[in-house]
Structure formats: structure tokens, C-alpha cells
Amino acid sequence: MMNLQFMLFILINGLSQGMVLFIIASGLSLVFGVLRVINFAHGSLYMIGAFLAFSLSSLFAGKTLFAFLMLMLLVPPAVAVLGLGLEVSLFRRIYRKEHLLQLLLTYSLVLILDGLTRIIWGGQIRNVPRPEILAGSLDLFGLFFPSYNLFLLIMGPLIAAGLWTLLYRSRAGNYIRAAVTYPEMLGALGVNVPGVMTATFMLGCFLAGLGGVFMSALANIDLSIGMERIIECFAVVVIGGLGSVGGALLGSLIIGVGVAFIQIYFSRMALVFPYVIMALVLIIRPWGLFGKPER
Amino acid sequence: MPSALESYPSTHRSWLIAGTVMAVLTILPFVLGQLGRTGEYWLWVATEMVIMALFSLSLNLILGFGGMVSFGHAAFFGVGAYTVALLMKKGGVGFVPAMAAAPLVSALAAGVIGWFCVRRVGLYFSILTLAFGQLIFMITLQLYGYTGGDDGIHGIPRPVLLTPLSYYLVCLALVAGSYLLMRFLTKSPFGLTIRMTRENPERAKFLGINVKGYQLVNFIIAGGFAGLAGGLFTELNRFAQTEFLHWSKSAEPIFASLVGGMYSLIGPAIGSTVLIFLKIIIQQIHQGLVEIWGIILGVILLGVVLFMPEGIVGVYEKIRARRRRPQ
Numbered sequence: 112m113m114n115l116q117f118m119l120f121i122l123i124n125g126l127s128q129g130m131v132l133f134i135i136a137s138g139l140s141l142v143f144g145v146l147r148v149i150n151f152a153h154g155s156l157y158m159i160g161a162f163l164a165f166s167l168s169s170l171f172a173g174k175t176l177f178a179f180l181m182l183m184l185l186v187p188p189a190v191a192v193l194g195l196g197l198e199v200s201l202f203r204r205i206y207r208k209e210h211l212l213q214l215l216l217t218y219s220l221v222l223i224l225d226g227l228t229r230i231i232w233g234g235q236i237r238n239v240p241r242p243e244i245l246a247g248s249l250d251l252f253g254l255f256f257p258s259y260n261l262f263l264l265i266m267g268p269l270i271a272a273g274l275w276t277l278l279y280r281s282r283a284g285n286y287i288r289a290a291v292t293y294p295e296m297l298g299a300l301g302v303n304v305p306g307v308m309t310a311t312f313m314l315g316c317f318l319a320g321l322g323g324v325f326m327s328a329l330a331n332i333d334l335s336i337g338m339e340r341i342i343e344c345f346a347v348v349v350i351g352g353l354g355s356v357g358g359a360l361l362g363s364l365i366i367g368v369g370v371a372f373i374q375i376y377f378s379r380m381a382l383v384f385p386y387v388i389m390a391l392v393l394i395i396r397p398w399g400l401f402g403k404p405e406r
Numbered sequence: 407m408p409s410a411l412e413s414y415p416s417t418h419r420s421w422l423i424a425g426t427v428m429a430v431l432t433i434l435p436f437v438l439g440q441l442g443r444t445g446e447y448w449l450w451v452a453t454e455m456v457i458m459a460l461f462s463l464s465l466n467l468i469l470g471f472g473g474m475v476s477f478g479h480a481a482f483f484g485v486g487a488y489t490v491a492l493l494m495k496k497g498g499v500g501f502v503p504a505m506a507a508a509p510l511v512s513a514l515a516a517g518v519i520g521w522f523c524v525r526r527v528g529l530y531f532s533i534l535t536l537a538f539g540q541l542i543f544m545i546t547l548q549l550y551g552y553t554g555g556d557d558g559i560h561g562i563p564r565p566v567l568l569t570p571l572s573y574y575l576v577c578l579a580l581v582a583g584s585y586l587l588m589r590f591l592t593k594s595p596f597g598l599t600i601r602m603t604r605e606n607p608e609r610a611k612f613l614g615i616n617v618k619g620y621q622l623v624n625f626i627i628a629g630g631f632a633g634l635a636g637g638l639f640t641e642l643n644r645f646a647q648t649e650f651l652h653w654s655k656s657a658e659p660i661f662a663s664l665v666g667g668m669y670s671l672i673g674p675a676i677g678s679t680v681l682i683f684l685k686i687i688i689q690q691i692h693q694g695l696v697e698i699w700g701i702i703l704g705v706i707l708l709g710v711v712l713f714m715p716e717g718i719v720g721v722y723e724k725i726r727a728r729r730r731r732p733q
Contacts, residue, residue, distance in 0.1 A: 122489065149529060
């Protein structure tokens with residue numbers, strides 16, 4: 112019984128890590144799908160979201176659910192506005208350029224944003240207190256689970272469903288998907304394609320910021336989380352297929368649960384796992400589990 | 407992207423300039439020797455610059471000539487570094503055989519990794535090289551018994567003959583020799599074929615060229631030169647650490663190539679030297695500025711990407727061309 116409790120605990124932990132990863136990685140994947148740019152700075156935007164959540168939560172000072180909801184409502188739009196600035200001033204100029212220049216532009220943004228984060232928030236390890244209602248454990252069929260992890264397990268699928276509805280059941284989603292497959296045609300039909308791109312980029316940043324809020328209360332945050340996370344996100348989108356949101360969900364759960372279990376049995380190997388699985392997928396099925404082969 | 411014919415303007419440069427630069431670089435340490443402790447420091451910096459120039463040049467064989475963005479090049483730099491460190495510290499091997507082994511072991515590693523990577527193109531190639539590079543980084547970190555994990559390997563023996571001055575000259579000679587080799591290579595039929603696979607892989611394939619094979623050999627050669635750079639860097643610092651293998655190290659020669667100009671042979675060396683020099687100058691101006699070096703570097707890169715993607719050499723060539731044919 113103890114063993115089952117333990118295994119379930121690891122599973123829940125891995126799944127909730129996977130959910131946070133999904134929220135962030137789906138943003139990266141979405142942006143890649145429409146803009147065809149792999150945004151290295153996505154991890155930095157997520158980190159900025161987490162630190163913004165930290166600053167705001169000390170402002171609210173209370174451990175109430177309301178305060179946490181305010182973080183969820185305020186931080187992601189703030190990161191999205193930052194994304195708006197970046198897209199309009201910088202990303203727009205490089206859509207038609209080579210891959211290398213695009214990668215380097217986003218990488219130089221990593222250097223700048225990480226440097227600014229260091230100046231603003233410093234190198235200390237921070238965290239955001241969980242709201243009281245989510246701070247304890249929940250008793251389910253005689254097994255105890257941390258409420259916050261269960262909360263993430265509910266939020267993850269909700270956000271996935273919301274994203275799916277947005278992409279497949281709304282006019283905005285139609286535009287976004289059309290911009291993925293045939294931007295020229297979309298433009299010819301009178302749709303403001305640059306606007307669609309900007310909006311998609313903002314949506315991606317919104318998701319990065321939301322992931323930052325959730326992460327800030329799940330674990331400690333410091334200046335290294337952006338870099339760590341972006342590599343995990345690469346692994347996720349490679350596994351799931353670049354541009355595929357469903358793939359990002361699957362990839363996140365594989366990485367989240369995989370890392371959680373490997374950590375228990377071979378603690379030091381857990382860090383290698385994303386790279387191994389990323390290399391394997393790229394060698395065997397480079398377009399990912401859900402993606403379609405290009406060309 | 408410039409056309410194949412005008413892509414490598416600097417190879418037309420006269421031997422006179424090359425000779426002058428070599429002469430200045432050779433005399434430099436003797437001048438620095440007169441400056442006491444400051445001179446010693448700058449000699450060390452100059453040695454680092456020479457070695458890092460080789461690292462950047464080696465990456466550009468893949469990046470500029472091959473047109474493939476590798477994000478895992480530090481792996482081969484690091485493998486060379488650890489080869490020298492392990493052979494000299496734990497194996498008791500001499501400087502010369504250890505330094506000869508570094509490029510060979512790195513080339514071997516590049517052969518294995520490259521065999522998988524060249525099968526993928528574009529972004530997938532980049533991510534795969536990143537994954538393999540980090541894999542080697544992680545493995546080095548885990549093999550505590552051999553590599554010392556986080557601590558790295560310290561106290562690598564220094565042969566009595568190698569003073570800072572003579573070590574600088576050894577590095578300069580090796581790097582200049584490597585440069586000449588690369589120059590020969592890029593002008594050879596092999597080099598031209600590599601350029602063709604960059605410009606038009608489809609057509610190359612139709613001409614019966616084994617594109618992946620050529621790219622793999624190019625990858626291996628680049629890995630070998632990176633290994634030599636790693637070995638030399640380890641002996642300079644007398645330690646090897648996992649940071650040498652990290653993917654942020656892989657980014658350094660990419661930045662150098664971009665800033666210097668990746669469509670010329672010498673560009674990456676110039677870029678690398680400029681960036682190291684800038685970093686040290688900033689350090690000298692104010693210690694606190696080191697904190698924001700990342701931001702400064704980021705802004706420089708941003709400027710280069712947006713306004714002069716052809717790099718320093720490219721801008722220089724443009725100015726020269728304008729002066730020649732005034733319109």
C-alpha cells in the first residue's frame with residue numbers, strides 16, 4: 112500500500128510538472144507553427160513571468176486564493192504585452208531571413224532579458240507561497256496528494272481544452288491555422304497576416320507567463336530556470352512535432368513523468384533524459400510523434 | 407546569402423597583409439614582455455584569443471561553408487580539452503602526444519555524432535547537435551571518477567620548456583598552420599563541393615555527389631580542429647571543466663562568426679578576437695560592468711543581426727568595393 116501511495120505520488124508530481132511544461136511548450140510550439148521561428152527567448156519570458164508573479168505576490172501579501180487568481184489574471188497579459196513590444200520592434204524584421212539569423216536574434220534576446228532579470232530581481236532563490244486552500248494535502252481514497260499538484264492537474268487539461276477551442280472552434284483560430292498552412296493565401300483573402308502573427312506571438316508569451324505563475328508556486332525559482340526550461344521545451348516540441356499542440360501535451364507528459372520516475376531510481380540520470388529522448392526522436396522520427404514530415 | 411563566387415572575398419587578399427599580421431602577432435609577446443605584470447596578463451589574453459580564433463574558425467567550416475548551424479560544437483572543444491587533461495594528468499603522457507591525440511579523439515567523437523546529425527537538415531540538425539552536445543556534457547558531469555564532475559580536472563602538468571611566451575608562440579604557430587590547412591581545404595575540390603551542398607543540395611545530389619558523406623567529413627574535420635583548440639585551451643589554463651562542453655560554449659563561436667563575418671575564412675577569427683577584447687576592456691573599465699556583459703553582448707548581436715548580418719569582413723568588403731568603383 113505504501114508503495115502504491117509512493118508511486119502515485121511520483122506520478123502526480125510528474126504529471127503536474129508535465130502540465131506546467133505543457134503550458135509553456137505549447138506557446139513555443141504555437142509561435143513556431145505560425146512564425147517559423149524557434150524562439151530561444153521563450154524560456155526567458157517564462158522566467159520573467161515567474162519573477163513578476165513573485166513581485167506581485169509580495170505586493171498582495173496574502174496567501175488567499177484571490178491573490179493567486181490575481182497573479183493568474185495579471186502576469187500573463189503583462190508578459191504578452193512585453194511580447195507585443197518584441198514582436199513589433201524586432202521579430203518582424205527577421206521573418207524572411209535565414210534560420211541562423213533568426214536563432215541568433217532570439218538568442219541575443221535571451222542574453223538581454225536574462226541580464227535585465229538579474230538586475231531587477233537579483234540572483235536569490237525565490238518562491239511564491241501557495242494560497243492556503245491549495246497549500247495542504249488532499250485525502251483521496253485514503254491516499255494523500257498535495258492539493259497544489261492536483262490543482263495543476265485540473266488547470267493543465269482546462270488550458271489545453273481552451274487552447275484547442277480557440278484554435279479549432281473560433282474565427283481567430285481559423286486565421287492562426289490558415290497562417291500556418293498558407294500565409295500568402297490568407298493575406299490574399301484580405302486578412303491582416305502580420306496582425307495574426309503578432310497576436311499568435313502574444314498568445315505564446317501569454318502561455319509562457321502563465322507557466323511562470325504556476326511554476327513560481329510549485330518550486331523555487333532563480334535565474335537558471337529560463338535556460339533549463341527552454342531546453343525541456345525543445346525536447347517537448349521535438350517529441351510532439353514542431354507546431355502541434357496535441358503533440359506538445361503528449362511530449363510534456365512524457366518528459367514530466369519520465370523525469371519524475373528516473374529521478375527516484377537514478378537521480379543523476381534524470382537530467383539526461385530529455386536529451387536522450389530528443390535525440391532518439393530526431394533520429395527515428397524527426398517530424399515528431401504528431402507532426403507531419405516536411406517536404 | 408552571397409553568391410558562391412563572391413562569398414570568400416578575403417581569400418583574394420594578398421599575402422602581404424597576412425605576412426604583416428603574422429609578423430605583428432609574432433613580435434607582440436616580446437613587446438608585452440617589457441610591460442611587467444600587465445604585459446603578462448595581456449600575453450595570457452593574447453594566447454586565449456589565438457586559441458579561441460581557432461575554435462571559431464573550426465565551427466565556421468560547418469556554419470559558413472557548410473551552411474549548417476551546429477549548436478553542439480563545444481562538445482568537440484570539450485572532448486579535446488578532457489583528452490589532454492586526462493592524458494597529461496592521469497596518463498602521464500607528454501605534451502606533444504597529448505596535443506596530437508586531442509584532435510584525433512575529437513574527430514572520432516565528431517564522426518559518431520555527425521553520422522546521426524548530418525541526416526537531418528535545417529532546424530532539426532541544429533536541435534540534434536544541441537541534444538548530442540548536451541548529452542556529452544551530462545556524461546562528463548556524471549563520470550565523476552574520471553572527469554571530476556563539477557570540479558573538473560585541475561593542475562595539468564606544464565612542460566618546463568613552455569613559458570607563457572613560448573606557449574603563445576606554439577599556439578600561434580599551430581593556429582596559423584591550421585588556418586593555412588583550412589584555406590587549402592576550402593579552395594580544394596572538397597571545399598567547393600561543400601559549398602555546393604550548401605547552395606544547392608538537390609542539384610549536388612543529382613550530380614551524383616554523396617551530400618551526406620561530404621557533410622560528415624566536413625563535420626569531422628571541424629570537430630578535429632575544435633579538439634585541438636580545446637586541448638590548447640586546457641594547457642593554457644591548466645584545467646578542464648564541464649563548462650567547456652556546455653551549449654553556451656557552443657554559442658561563442660557562432661557569435662564570433664556572425665560578428666566577424668561567416669562568409670569569409672578569416673571573419674570568425676576576427677569576430678572572436680574583437681569579442682574577447684571587448685569583454686576584457688569592459689572588465690577593465692569597471693568590474694561592475696561584467697555583470698551586464700550579457701546585455702552588452704546581446705545588444706551587439708542584435709545590432710549585427712539587424713543591420714550588418716554579413717559581419718565585420720562583409721562591411722569592410724563593401725567599403726572597399728565602393729571605393730574601387732565609385733558611382
